[in-house]
């Protein structure tokens with residue numbers, strides 16, 4: 001019998017894992033972040049890096065938030081909005097947006113507003129999320145799928161111990177073009 005089990009307590013109502021770090025508050029992504037997520041994902045370069053077309057209206061952000069809420073309800077994802085802790089100022093998003101429960105594996109995604117970059121905020125947020133993924137949820141591995149030319153993201157992942165395990169050739173179609181994907185992973 002397989003005794004490896006996920007710790008599902010983080011999915012119990014009223015037990016969402018709000019995370020705090022030295023400078024940040026990671027709270028549940030909810031409808032109060034509608035405008036914030038729109039501002040993040042309406043930026044062409046940020047949306048592209050996150051594998052999407054830029055959002056043209058806040059309804060897209062609402063859809064995303066509803067999907068994240070379902071994912072949490074069905075124990076298939078945990079998504080946070082990132083705030084500067086003291087100012088309560090939104091700076092970005094991070095999530096274990098896809099959880100493969102059968103194989104104890106999660107896929108992460110993240111993005112910062114352009115003027116919140118190069119301050120170490122995502123490193124701080126991702127460290128907290130990795131700890132939650134492995135210690136809190138008891139996942140066994142994490143993956144990130146990114147554009148191989150996204151140097152800032154490559155640097156961030158490598159800094160936190162992720163290793164590139166593959167390069168998928170033209171597996172991602174967006175806006176009339178096929179893109180390569182670098183597959184990074186971190187094993188517990």
Ligand SMILES: CC(C)(COP(=O)(O)OP(=O)(O)OC[C@H]1O[C@@H](n2cnc3c(N)ncnc32)[C@H](O)[C@@H]1OP(=O)(O)O)[C@@H](O)C(=O)NCCC(=O)NCCS
Pocket residue numbers: 045046049050108109110111112113116117118119120121122123124145146147150152153155156
């Ligand atoms: C990928 C992304 C999150 C990386 O953001 P970032 O701010 O560069 O990442 P980090 O939090 O690791 O910060 C590192 C930078 O902060 C600097 N820094 C400044 N103060 C720091 C501190 N106190 N602690 C750590 N680093 C600090 C580091 O020197 C480094 O800068 P450098 O690259 O010029 O050396 C950001 O570029 C982004 O949002 N891109 C668009 C979305 C995206 O690509 N998402 C990934 C695909 S899902």
